[in-house]
Every structure is written in structure tokens, then in C-alpha cells.
Amino acid sequence: MLPVNASADTIKIGSIAPPKNGHTLSLMKIADELREETGGRIDMQVFPLGQLGNERSLCTQVQSGTLEMVSATTSVLQNFIPEVAVIDLPFMFPDIKTAHAVEDDPEFQEKLFSYFGKKGFVGLGFSEDSLRQMWNTKRTIRKPEDFKGLKIRTMNSPIMLETFKALGASPVGIPFPEVYSALQTGVADGVNASYVASTMMKFPEVTKYLTVSEFHMNTPINVANIDWWESLSAEDQKLIKDAFGRATKYNREMNDKVAAHLPPDGKRSVDDYFKDQKVEITKLTAEEREEFKKVLAPVWDVYREKLGNELVDFVVAKVKEHSAM
Template sequence: MLFAKSIRCMLACVVAFVSVLCFVTSTEARDKVYTIRIGSISAETIPEVRAAYEFKKDIEKASSGRIKVDVFPNGALGGDRQMAEAVSLGTLDMVLTTTSALTTYEPEFGVLDMPFAFSNAESAFAAVDGELGQYLNKKLEDSAGIINLGYMLNGVRHMVNSTHPINEPADLEGLKMRVMESPVYIGMFKALGANPTPMSFTEVYTSLQQKTIDGFEVSANFMIEMKFYEVQKYYSLTGHTISLLAAAMNKNKFESLPDDLKSLVIDMSKKWFVDYQRSISLKEDATYIAQLKENGMEVNSITPENHTKFVKAVQTLYSEFEEKLGTDVFTLLKKYQ
């Protein structure tokens, strides 16, 4: 009887100790502040950085200060590839990066760069929100330890140079064009007759100014916000790529958050990096093109006949990259074309 009483007493003490320990651990988890550092090459006025500041304000309030967000725009922490590498290594928590930069870790992301892959932004969103995006996200998580919290619009990309308008592929012959560090972009401009020059985005303005390159390709918002119109003359509406961004977060950092904060990060990412960023990007595109004209640039559209020439010129890339990247990812792409 005495032994049984002793056992009950010991069990009660253990339960009490575990309860106290759980209470202390729970209290510490509630009191701990988790800092999320977000990098971007873009200026404060670009939609994804505006989204980052809204994300910061909203999540800090919703988490009652348990999450603190620091935003580093203007390439303060490096170019897209450097920051993507830092996220993979865990020395940076999140980067708002072009999907092209992710080809280093998962080459199949190159399918999103394929020229004329999508007819408009809405079809691109359907693809990355659907099976194609889920497939790529899983690959990225497994290969690089990066979680993609959402796809954003990087703009409809057009061609710009300081020599002459681009109306058809022949106009690109011999031009030294800066491209993103992506095999697809390099292949695209080779197929179009240009001399593709991979380069970090942070180096482009100076290279244009010094005329070490003739031109590049970019969406209209970047032309205005980065003042590229100061060093370029012709903006040709080729619409060759619906460019996308990823809100890419280090997997270990994400997993270190308590479950309630994980859910908050997911919800807030969709609210700001997906819904909000896409919305303002689409609304402002036409306005930016008008501003380019106001700033003295010559803007030209592409006729249907010449558009067909561009599409035909790059068709060899599809068979080439399907062989390189595999049929699975191209099968998924075709569902959304």
C-alpha cells in the first residue's frame, strides 16, 4: 500500500514537472521573436517591393510582434542569383527573385522562360498556380531547400536598345543584348540572331551607359523605375516572355516557425505576394508604356506577320529544351498553352 502510494506520488510529480516544462516551453515560443529578412533587386516603387512592405506591416501586426520583417531592396544584398544562393544556404531568409535565377538549382524552371510560352498573364498564372507550379515547387524544395510561397508577375518583357527599333528577328542581328543568366534566354537570343550577354541586373544601367552592351529586354515598369530611358532610345513591344517572380524562402527557416506562424506566413504571402502584387502589376503596365513615350522613347508594336517570324525563329528551342529538361515539364506546360 505504501509502495503504491509512493508510485502515485512520483507520477504526480512527473506530471507536474512535464506540465511546468510544457508551460515554460509554450511561453518561450509565444514570446520569441522571429526575424524574416527579405531581399530584392528592385526599387521601393516596384510592385514586389511594395508588396514586401505591406507584408511586413500586416504580418508584424497579425503576429502581435512575434514576426519581425526586414526588407532590403535595390540589390542591397546582391543580385538575384547571389540572393537565391544565400536563401538556399540559409544566410538569407527570403528573396523575391526571377524564376530564371532558380534554374541554377532546378533547371526545369527554365520552362517558364520559354519564348511565347503563354498568350497572356492570366494563362501564366493558371499554370503556376496549378499543376506546373506545384511540380516545380516540389523540385525546388527537394534540390535547394527552398520553399516557394507564391508566384508574382515580373512583367511582360519587351526588347529595348539604343540602335534602332526591333520589328523582326533580322533587326537583332549582331546586337549585343544583355540577358538573364538563364540557358533559355541565352538560347532565345542566339536563335534570334543577337549576341546574348548574361549579366547581373545590377550591372545593366552602367553597361548601357558605357555602351558595353547595345540593349536588353525588360518589362515597362523597370524601364521607368530604374530610369533606363535615360540611356536607351527604342522600346519594341515583342512580348516574348511573361516573366514571373518567386517569393522564395529558406525551408529550414520556415520549418523553425511555430505552426500558427507558418500558417500566417502562408496566408500573408498569398495576400500580398500573389493577389496584391499581380493586381497592381497588371494595372500599371499600360501606364508605364505611356510614360516611356513621355520621356522621349520611341515605342513600336509588332505586326502579326512579324510576330509569326519571331515565333518561328525560336521553335527549335522547344525540341532542344524538351530534350534537356525532360518531357514531363513540357507536358505540363502544354496543358496551359
């Protein structure tokens, strides 16, 4: 089913990312490049911050063919393509450099995207939200039991719900644009989010404690409706896929730039902003991360059964391969 009221030359892509973060800016940049390359024939229109619906709705629209593309986080996309949950396994990646290397690995991309077609999707590449950290309004978090009783905002993701329940927290589902208000009013006590996204959404203004945990990746994946994609010429498919390959690079560069020089004045870094807001920053040691891994081992067991040892072991091997480089 081709998207309603759309030609192959008009592309709408939705996401829930803030308008000024690297995720959105990289999509806007390749949209400009595609217009220039095709003399305006391919017109990609970017709709951030949930303008076309929440993330689950966006994925449903793409799967049904009423929207061409979505840039969806793995936490929500796993409701449609269960295998992408392998990226969200807690503490899968030791650092952002390794995570990027795995995502860029052609064998990893081929393996992961092979699951998309039967669900009505085509994977075009990764966006960037970086590794996620823990923010909360109540107390320092340094060990698993510190989560007990906290209301943690989590995405509509089975693996995230199970992860926070295993830690003794109460997961609450709140749309991302509403998280600031939820933290401010006490509807939520905490949220796990990346440095840049948290800064763009001003979470440090309404939280007091940050735990640098490298908790999980939860990367957005740029996805198209398969019927719409297959209606395109081979030439247009290559133009678009190449553009999304560049978007990954742009996104990472933009996030690094924003982290070092926050808008609007460009005079503060993310770290300076946290200090200005008097956020208490706790960095987990390697030993403390291992304690979390032990508590969360049952979550890994559940997903080994759901996804199969073959896929999980494949990704773990890729992480080890690129960690050694």
C-alpha cells in the same frame, strides 16, 4: 541548417527589384501585416535592389541557410531548380492574363513547387514582373534577324543566353542596377524588361526603340530555405504562406496602378512617359511573333530534352486551358 544569426521570428528577404515597384511594395505591405497580426513577433525585413547581393548570390545564401528568403526571378532560380525554366520558354504565354491564370492554377503550383524541396527550397508563391519587352539603342526590331550583332543585357540564365544566341545577338551579363549605365555608355545595346521595371529604372531615357513582343514571363518566385521553413510551427507557416498569397494580388494591383499613374506626381502613365522620351514603339503582330517562334524552336527542343516532355507538355496544356477561358 538554420540561418545564421536569425530566429524563426526574424525574416530577411532579398531581391534585386527597385524599391518603388509593385514587387517590393507588396513585400513591404505583407511585412507590415505580419507584424500587425503577430504583435511584432514576426518581423520580415525587405532588402530590395541587391542590398544583400546579386540575385545568384541571394539564391545561394537561401540554399545554404544564411538567408531565410529570396524573391528570385525564374531566369536565375533555374540555375538552382532547372524545372522553373519552363516558365521562361520564349513566347510560352500569349498575354499577361493567361500567364496570371496559369500561375494561380493550384495544379500548376503543386507541380512546379514539387521540384523545390530536393534543392533545399520551399516555394511560397509568385511575385509579378509582367511579360518582358525588348528595348534597344540601335534600331527597330520587328523580325528575328534584326537582333543580329546587338549586345543584349540578359540575366545569368541559361535559357536567356541560348535564346539570344539563337537570334544572333551577343548576350552580356550585367547586374540589373548597372543596366542604365551600360545602355548609356554602349556596353549594352539593349535589354529585355517589363514596362514597369524599365520605367522605374529609367531605361527609356537611354534607349530609343521599344518592341512590344510579350517575349517571356520571367516571373519572380518567393522562396524560403527549407530547413528554416520546417523549423516553424504549422501556425506560423500558414500565416506566412497566406501573406505571400496576398502579396501576389497586391503586386499585380500595384503594377497596374503604377503603369497608369507614375510616381512621383501621378500625372503621367507609362505610355505618356514613353512618348515624352520619344521612344519609337513597335508592336509585333501575331504573324511576326510566329516568325520568332520558328527561329526559337531549337531552344524549345533543347529544353524539352533537359526538362522532359511531361513537364513542358503539362505547362503548354495549362496555357491552352486558360487561354480558352
